[in-house]
Amino acid sequence: MTGNTVRLTYPQYRAVRRLVHECCNYDGGNCLLLDDGEECVCPQSISYSLICRWFREAVLPTDKGLCAALLHRGRARHCAECGAMFVPRSNRGKYCDECAATVRRKQKAASERERRRRGHLEAEKP
Structure with missing residues (x-):
């Protein structure tokens, strides 16, 4: 300033x-x-x-x-999860620090669920 x-x-x-x-x-x-x-x-x-x-x-x-x-x-954005203002660390940042961990955990759980479901379906296809 x-x-x-x-x-x-x-x-x-x-x-x-x-x-x-x-x-x-x-x-x-x-x-x-x-x-x-x-x-x-x-x-x-x-x-x-x-x-x-x-x-x-x-x-x-x-x-x-x-x-x-x-x-x-110029660089501040609204968090896609809670709407709070934050400064992203990269040009792809969508979430504030507080929400980033919870969103990452939810996405990882969904990914693992999908991987297990696909593995279960492939095992049944002999």
Whole structure:
């Protein structure tokens, strides 16, 4: 995000406001990084854009869906299983990390069932 700021929609703004409270530099509405002897309001808690670099790099990645929606807009996709936003690892990625394991397990079970069924049918054909 060099130079261009990300504008937030209202639901994204509310989600970011909830995350701001998890920032290690947030102290009762004030930012410890900007404190130079007098209290300074946390800019991320009052802004409709991502302006705090610390928040962008340290706090936002804790919410993977919001991070994908805001920072990886060109590469982010919706999971085919649950609909959550995620950043695929390759151009063939369809599922988020949470759903990928369950989908893979279901596909493997279906494949094994089909293999056993075919093996059983071939054994009966003498």
